[in-house]
Amino acid sequence: MNKSRLEAFSDGVIAIIITIMVLEIKTPHSAEWKDLLPLYPVALSYILSFIYVAIYWGNHHHLLHTVKKVTPSIIWANAHLLFWLSLIPFATAWMGENHFAAHTVVLYALFLMLVGGAFTILQFTIVKSNPYSPEMQVALKRQQRKALLSVTIYLVAIGTTFVNTAISGVLIFLVAVLWFIPDNNIAKALEA
Template identity: 65%
Template sequence: MNKTRLEAFSDGVFAIIITIMVLEIKVPHGAEWSALLPLIPVLISYILSFIYVGIYWGNHHHMLHAVKKVTPGIIWGNMFLLFVLSLIPFATAWMGENHFAQNTVIVYAVLLLLAGVSFTTLQVAIERSNPFTPALKTAFGKMRKKGYLSVISYSSAIALAYVNSAISGALFVFVAVVWLIPDRNIEQALKDQESHH
């Protein structure tokens, strides 16, 4: 399989995930502003998940730029990541509808943990099967450190949800902020690599 097919399929799945999430937001029956109030938790969980899916899409795009050879490990690592992310609309709707109740936050945190693990697994698969320049290895190393920080934060969010769901929510926002700006190191390393050829 070539890289273009892998990227096109992945982009399609990301687009479908966002579409499903927005369709979960039910239109209120009344036309008064007060009719929107019950939707606030739903909208908050939607915005959070939209940001997360956007972050994964952006970083996935950057990471695949470095791929020269697609292996079965990369294909299945990618499928595992997409599988986990495809469950995000369910967890988002459940959490929003139930006003961030403890169990819903735990399920959401578990899914984010699995997404973080699967993203790092995909990154390792890419690194193992593609020869990288020292600059690209360094760039991937920095991204992997952020991946480990995310996994630790999500694990903490699962445990802390038993104490207070708001703390878990703060951790979700913290990780999103850490990843919000896509890592330019990979892009720069690839530019340097091309200029030397």
């Protein structure tokens, strides 16, 4: 399989994930502004999830640019990532529909942690299958440190959910901020 086919399939799955999420926002049956107010938890969970899916799409794009040879293990590691990403719409809908109740936030954070773990597995699989320059190895190690920090924050978010879901929400958003700006080190290493 060539790299462009893997990218196209992944892009298609991610586009479907976003489409499924937006379909969970139900249109009010009246045209009054006040009728939009009850939708704020659903809209807020959608916005947060859209940001996360977009972050993973961007980082996935950068990571796949480093691939020289696609192997069966890369295909399966990529499918593993897409599996966990595909569960984000469910967790998003459940969390928004239930106004960020504790169990819904735990599941959401757990799924995000599993998506992060799957991304790390994909990265390790790609590194194992493709020889890299020392610059690229350094760039990928920096991402691994960020991934470890993210998992730690997710675990803290899960732990604080039963104390205060707002704190958990802030922690989950903090991870999104951490990854929001793509790491230019991979692009620089590719140019080297």
